[in-house]
Structure formats: C-alpha cells, structure tokens
Amino acid sequence: MSLTGKIVFWSALCAVLMGTFYEAATSSLLAWRQPVYIVAGFAGIAAMVFLLCQPLLIKGYVPDLPNAQARKIHRWFGGGLVVAIVLHVAGLWVTSPPDVVDALLFRSPTPFSVWGVLAMWAVFAAACVAVLRRRIGPRLWRVLHMILVTIVVGGSVVHAMRIEGSMGMTSKVILCGLVLGALIKTLVDFRGWRVMPRRRP
Amino acid sequence: MPENLFNRRSFLTIGGASVATVGSGLLVPARAKGLDPTPTMRGGANNYRPGAPVVSRIGGGGFWMTGTVRRAGDGAPLGGQRIQIWAHTTEGHERDKRSHGATLTDASGEFRLEMPQIVPAFGQAHGHLAYDSGDFETVFLRPVMRSSKDTSLRVHFVLKPA
Numbered sequence: 290m291s292l293t294g295k296i297v298f299w300s301a302l303c304a305v306l307m308g309t310f311y312e313a314a315t316s317s318l319l320a321w322r323q324p325v326y327i328v329a330g331f332a333g334i335a336a337m338v339f340l341l342c343q344p345l346l347i348k349g350y351v352p353d354l355p356n357a358q359a360r361k362i363h364r365w366f367g368g369g370l371v372v373a374i375v376l377h378v379a380g381l382w383v384t385s386p387p388d389v390v391d392a393l394l395f396r397s398p399t400p401f402s403v404w405g406v407l408a409m410w411a412v413f414a415a416a417c418v419a420v421l422r423r424r425i426g427p428r429l430w431r432v433l434h435m436i437l438v439t440i441v442v443g444g445s446v447v448h449a450m451r452i453e454g455s456m457g458m459t460s461k462v463i464l465c466g467l468v469l470g471a472l473i474k475t476l477v478d479f480r481g482w483r484v485m486p487r488r489r490p
Numbered sequence: 491m492p493e494n495l496f497n498r499r500s501f502l503t504i505g506g507a508s509v510a511t512v513g514s515g516l517l518v519p520a521r522a523k524g525l526d527p528t529p530t531m532r533g534g535a536n537n538y539r540p541g542a543p544v545v546s547r548i549g550g551g552g553f554w555m556t557g558t559v560r561r562a563g564d565g566a567p568l569g570g571q572r573i574q575i576w577a578h579t580t581e582g583h584e585r586d587k588r589s590h591g592a593t594l595t596d597a598s599g600e601f602r603l604e605m606p607q608i609v610p611a612f613g614q615a616h617g618h619l620a621y622d623s624g625d626f627e628t629v630f631l632r633p634v635m636r637s638s639k640d641t642s643l644r645v646h647f648v649l650k651p652a
Contacts, residue, residue, distance in 0.1 A: 319579075321580050385584060385611075388537075388612045391533050393533070397532065397533060397612055398532035399536075401613055452613035453610040453614060453615065454611075455640060
C-alpha cells in the first residue's frame with residue numbers, strides 16, 4: 290500500500306472510532322443513566338467497532354500487518370467481541386431485569402431487541418465454530434463462520450439503527466454503513482461456498 | 491353418483507369460498523356491541539411497583555401524562571379510577587420508587603398527572619401505566635412516544651368489569 294493509502298486508512302479509521310465514541314460520550318442521555326447502564330451502552334458500541342475491525346483484519350486490509358499477525362488479532366478481537374456482548378447484556382440486566390428477560394425470551398415489545406438477541410447467539414455460535422474449527426474441517430468451518438457473521442452483522446445493524454439511545458445518529462449511520470460495507474465486500478470475495486470437495490471428472 | 495366427492499373444480503370452489511369467508515371476517519364470533527377492552531401491552535408490567543401513592547405531581551414535573559378511562563361495551567366514562575404511572579425520566583429510573591405515582595380520574599373519566607420529562611430508556615422513550623384496583627380487569631400499558639422531545643403523552647383505557 291502506498292504511503293497515501295496508509296495515511297488515508299489510518300486517519301479514516303481513527304476518525305470513525307473517535308467520532309463514534311465522542312458523540313456517545315457527549316450524549317445528553319448520559320446525565321440520566323446509572324454508571325452500569327452507561328457501561329452497557331459503551332460495551333455495545335465497542336462490539337460494533339469490533340465488527341468493523343474483524344473483516345479488515347482477516348481480509349488483510351490493515352497496512353503493514355502480516356497475515357499471520359492479522360489472524361492472531363482477529364482471534365483476540367473475536368474474544369473481545371464476545372466479552373463486549375456479555376458486558377452489554379449483563380449491564381442491561383442489572384439496569385432493568387424484566388426488560389432483558391423479555392428480550393432474551395423473544396417477547397419484548399421493542400422491535401430491535403429480537404435482532405440484538407439473534408446477533409448475540411450468532412456471535413456465540415461463530416466463536417464456538419472458530420474454537421472448534423480443527424474438528425469441523427476447513428471447508429465447513431469457513432462456510433459456517435461466514436453465514437454466522439452475516440447474521441451477526443445484519444442483526445446488529447438493524448438492532449442499532451432502530452434504537453434511540455447510546456449512539457449518536459451521525460456516527461451510528463457511518464459506523465453501521467462501514468460495517469455493512471465490509472461484510473458485503475467479504476461476502477462478494479468469499480470463495481469457500483463449496484463445502485464438499487469438487488468431484489474429479 | 492360421482493366416484494370422487496372432490497374433483498379439482500369443487501376443491502377450488504370450496505377452497506376459494508372458505509378463503510373469502512375467513513378473509514371477509516364472516517367467521518369472527520359475534521362481539522359484544524361497542525367498545526372493546528384495551529388489552530395489556532407486552533412489557534407493560536415491567537418494573538411495576540404495586541400500590542404507588544396518589545400524588546399531585548411526580549417529582550418536579552414538566553411532562554404531562556393524560557388520558558381517559560372508559561367502560562368496555564357502552565364506553566361510559568369511569569370516574570374515581572386509580573391509574574398508576576411510572577417511567578424512566580430525568581429524575582430517576584423506572585425501578586426507583588420516586589419515579590412512581592398514581593392519580594384518580596375525574597367524573598368525565600379524564601386523568602392528568604404531571605411528572606418529570608420522560609427520556610429514552612432501553613431504546614425507546616416510553617411510559618408505563620397500570621389499572622390494578624380490582625373492580626375491572628387489570629391492564630398494563632406501555633405507550634411509546636412519537637418523539638422523545640414530546641412533553642406530553644395521551645393514553646386511553648377501556649376496562650372490562652372483573
């Protein structure tokens with residue numbers, strides 16, 4: 290990558306991250322929220338940021354980062370994503386247990402929680418598949434992981450967009466757009482759909 | 491006598507007629523004429539605290555929760571009914587005791603209670619209201635504000651005698 294390319298990549302990424310957290314940190318809603326609720330909100334934002342980083346890492350778009358290194362960070366960020374989601378749900382649970390119980394049982398009145406819970410289970414499943422990839426086999430595990438992360442991204446974007454809460458609207462649209470764009474690019478480039486080996490003629 | 495009671499034509503005729511009957515609402519059971527009771531909303535009872543005291547205002551006020559209470563069927567206004575109200579506001583969380591209060595309807599079935607500004611919580615700016623006094627069936631409502639900037643919310647109860 291050219292020097293200009295590198296500068297554009299890092300400054301764009303920094304601008305998105307800083308803008309996202311700045312808009313959330315200056316939200317007027319924070320004044321009326323308990324610390325544990327605020328932590329839950331920021332954990333959700335961190336999860337969305339991980340969703341942007343994951344395809345960039347695994348597709349080798351991060352400048353000057355060798356693939357082996359990028360894969361290692363992808364695995365760490367995957368763990369970070371799971372932790373962020375657990376914090377998000379746990380913090381909301383402490384804030385209002387009946388609302389979280391409703392969401393987890395898919396009987397919540399809010400139309401976005403079902404998408405969030407769907408994305409949560411898909412993240413956990415994608416992480417399990419990744420941990421067990423050697424047993425599952427390389428072809429099947431790649432397809433499974435790809436399908437699951439597609440559900441994760443789709444569910445998370447709908448979840449975030451329909452909520453009035455932790456994220457500012459401008460940064461939410463930008464971050465969700467980038468996450469969706471990165472997913473689409475990864476899907477278009479994905480060559481691993483054929484699960485069974487090709488039969489020789 | 492035909493061998494088959496159902497051929498393709500009769501099947502399509504009966505099938506089409508059934509769909510039309512159900513679709514046109516002819517199969518809906520006869521309803522008590524007039525106003526249907528308000529059903530409890532999903533999540534309406536979340537963070538409910540039974541027995542909230544009747545107050546002249548919740549906290550510092552600035553936001554108006556208003557509405558009507560009527561009887562199912564004839565729609566007669568119900569006076570003296572106790573409506574309990576709670577929400578996440580600028581002064582406290584839904585679970586906090588200070589966020590809860592109750593008011594009584596006047597003779598025309600209207601209620602009005604001033605409370606602090608409702609702010610979005612769990613993704614939506616919403617309030618909670620309950621009728622739980624026993625003379626009529628219990629109803630829990632969870633209305634969502636059209637905009638979180640709104641400074642009032644109007645809610646209607648139609649109660650069914652218990």
